[in-house]
Structures are given as structure tokens and as C-alpha cells.
Amino acid sequence: MAGPLSGHAAETLALRKLATDKGLLYGTTISAQQVTGDPRFVDLVLQQAGLVVAENDMKWQVMNRGGRGNDDYGPADTVAAFAHENDLALRGHNLLWYHRTPNWFFDLDGRQEFESAIVERIRRLAGRYRGMVHSWDVVNEPVEPKDGRPDGLRTGVFLEMFGPDYLDLAYRTARETDPAARLVVNEYDVELDTPEQEARRMALLRVLERMQRSGTPVDAVGVQAHLSCAGGPPFSAVRLRRFLAELAGLGLTIQITELDVTDENAPSDEVVRDRLVADTYSRFLDAALDEPAVKVVVTWGLSDRHSWIVRKETHESKWRADGLPSRPLPFDADLKPKPAFEAIAQAFVHAPQRAAG
Numbered sequence: 643m644a645g646p647l648s649g650h651a652a653e654t655l656a657l658r659k660l661a662t663d664k665g666l667l668y669g670t671t672i673s674a675q676q677v678t679g680d681p682r683f684v685d686l687v688l689q690q691a692g693l694v695v696a697e698n699d700m701k702w703q704v705m706n707r708g709g710r711g712n713d714d715y716g717p718a719d720t721v722a723a724f725a726h727e728n729d730l731a732l733r734g735h736n737l738l739w740y741h742r743t744p745n746w747f748f749d750l751d752g753r754q755e756f757e758s759a760i761v762e763r764i765r766r767l768a769g770r771y772r773g774m775v776h777s778w779d780v781v782n783e784p785v786e787p788k789d790g791r792p793d794g795l796r797t798g799v800f801l802e803m804f805g806p807d808y809l810d811l812a813y814r815t816a817r818e819t820d821p822a823a824r825l826v827v828n829e830y831d832v833e834l835d836t837p838e839q840e841a842r843r844m845a846l847l848r849v850l851e852r853m854q855r856s857g858t859p860v861d862a863v864g865v866q867a868h869l870s871c872a873g874g875p876p877f878s879a880v881r882l883r884r885f886l887a888e889l890a891g892l893g894l895t896i897q898i899t900e901l902d903v904t905d906e907n908a909p910s911d912e913v914v915r916d917r918l919v920a921d922t923y924s925r926f927l928d929a930a931l932d933e934p935a936v937k938v939v940v941t942w943g944l945s946d947r948h949s950w951i952v953r954k955e956t957h958e959s960k961w962r963a964d965g966l967p968s969r970p971l972p973f974d975a976d977l978k979p980k981p982a983f984e985a986i987a988q989a990f991v992h993a994p995q996r997a998a999g
């Protein structure tokens with residue numbers, strides 16, 4: 643590939659290698675369906691990624707085939723086995739999420755029943771892959787300042803039943819079940835320079851501090867980083883660096899867990915769009931990787947072929963008004979590297995060395 647990376651031999655142009663050279667771990671989402679049905683994509687994953695995470699296959703509601711105790715572990719097993727057989731780190735996503743809890747859960751009666759269901763969910767899933775998981779998103783998206791609570795926590799069934807202690811229940815159960823897994827609080831919309839996102843950052847810090855005060859085991863923060871390359875809120879490298887330093891100051895490591903860049907509001911011209919997307923990756927990663935507590939970078943997909951922001955059946959963009967397919971990821975739908983790939987590679991090359999974590 644021409645350009646600023648041309649000094650690197652072709653075989654080093656794998657994101658996994660550029661990342662590990664700096665003590666970073668780079669990964670992508672994958673699905674059981676891709677593992678079994680898209681061998682060319684699988685080859686690309688094996689070439690580029692040192693870590694995988696199931697995009698949907700470990701979500702409670704997705705696994706649950708109707709009724710309590712009726713979870714289908716097949717697709718999750720496929721992803722876990724793929725990671726294991728290929729010596730890839732595995733992220734677990736996720737044990738609890740307000741958004742993907744099976745319907746039957748809401749009909750349970752009384753605190754005891756809720757508690758057993760939560761404990762059962764965590765023991766079964768985290769127990770099944772015990773020793774195989776690099777990190778677990780134990781609770782996904784626990785923060786919502788708009789809900790108006792002084793502690794910044796999202797309201798909902800978990801909170802109603804247990805109050806903030808539901809976090810302690812979840813993280814303690816996860817720790818007991820798989821002591822080797824890093825336990826993560828994974829959150830979105832904490833990257834940009836708006837009052838709303840600043841409120842979310844402050845709320846997340848408060849939640850983490852509270853967890854630490856009450857002895858709840860937490861090791862890392864997941865910054866999702868679903869970004870947009872045009873027409874979105876402004877980005878401030880200074881703000882992001884300050885926030886990441888504050889997280890690091892709590893003694894936590896940081897993982898960028900779901901990075902992608904939507905081109906929803908970018909012009910139709912592909913070259914222009916690809917440039918804007920790549921520049922957004924550069925700006926974000928250059929700032930984020932300055933912080934040595936950032937140890938993991940995961941893009942939410944590797945190729946535009948499988949991005950959640952491209953409608954799978956039609957390959958029409960879900961979010962673009964002109965109907966053109968979105969191009970949010972480092973490789974295009976034909977698995978060719980795009981400027982976004984080069985931007986990520988360069989960010990890894992320029993990243994300061996850090997201790998792996």
C-alpha cells in the first residue's frame with residue numbers, strides 16, 4: 643500500500659501486529675453465521691484481529707428461545723470455539739443489558755426471583771466460557787443522566803428491584819464465576835464535546851467511583867465510540883484526553899469497545915466520504931491512544947459487508963438519505979482496505995508504547 647505506511651513490509655500491515663507492537667490488542671466483532679458462512683471474511687479476521695467479540699450471539703434476548711432456562715448456546719459456542727482454536731482473545735458481550743433482556747424476565751415476581759435470574763444468567767454464561775474470556779461487559783450501558791438520578795444511573799428493572807446494588811450483584815457474581823476475566827463497564831456517547839456527553843462522562847465517573855467505594859469488582863471501562871464523520875457533534879481531543887486520564891486515575895484500564903464511523907451525513911462521493919471517515923478515525927485514535935491506560939481497540943466490524951449500519955438484506959444504507967451503502971469500517975464490502983484502514987494502522991504506529999493489560 644502506498645502512503646505513509648509504505649515503509650512497513652506487507653506482512654506487518656496487519657492491525658493485530660501493529661497493535662501488539664505497542665502493547666495494544668486490536669479486535670473486531672464476528673458472528674457465528676460469519677464463522678461458518680463467510681470463509682473469505684474469516685481469513686481477513688484471522689489476518690487482522692487479535693481479539694473477537696460476538697456482535698449479538700451472547701446477548702441474553704438473542705440467546706433466549708422463549709422462556710426461562712431456554713437459552714441457545716450454539717452460536718455463542720461457535721464464536722468462543724473460533725477464538726479458542728485460533729488463539730484469539732475473546733471479549734464477552736454482554737452479561738446484562740437493559741435493552742436486550744428477555745420478556746419473561748419482566749414478569750418475574752419479587753426481588754428474590756429477579757436475583758436468582760440474574761445470578762443464573764451470569765453463572766451459566768460466564769461459567770461456560772470460564773478461563774477463555776479476556777474481558778466481560780458485565781453491565782452494558784448502565785448510565786443515563788437524562789433519567790434524572792443524582793447517581794447518574796439508568797432507571798429500569800434492575801435498578802427498581804435492587805437500587806444501585808444491582809451492579810454489585812452482577813460484578814461480584816461475574817468475578818466469582820470467572821476470576822481471570824477483566825470486568826468492564828461499557829458505555830456509549832462519552833466521546834464528544836457536547837453538554838449531553840459531558841453529563842454522561844460525569845455520570846459514568848460517579849458510577850465507577852461509587853462501585854469502587856463499595857468494593858464492587860471492576861477492572862476496566864469500555865468506551866464504545868460509535869462516531870460520525872460529518873454533521874455530528876464536535877470532537878475535542880483535549881476533552882477526550884482529560885476524560886480518559888480521569889478514568890485512568892481511578893486505576894482502571896480503558897478499552898475502546900465498538901469503534902466505527904458512520905458516514906450518514908457525508909457527501910455521496912466515495913473518495914470524499916472515505917477521507918472523512920478516515921480522518922475521524924485518526925482524530926479519535928490519535929487522542930485516545932495518547933492515554934497509556936487504553937489497552938484494547940475493537941472496531942464494531944471489520945468490513946462494510948457486515949456493519950450494523952449497513953442494512954444486511956439489501957446493502958442499502960440504513961442511515962443515508964441517498965440510499966448509498968455506508969462505508970464505516972476499515973475494509974470495504976469486497977474486503978479491500980480503505981483509507982480508514984490506513985488511518986487506524988497509522989494511529990497504532992504512532993501510539994506510545996504501553997504495558998499490555
Ligand code: XIL
Pocket residue numbers: 697698782830866900950
Ligand atoms: C448492535 C448490533 O451491532 C446490531 O446487529 C443489533 O441489531 C443491535 O445491536 N451498543 C452495543 C451493541 O453495546 O451491542 C450494539 O450492537 C450497538 C450499540
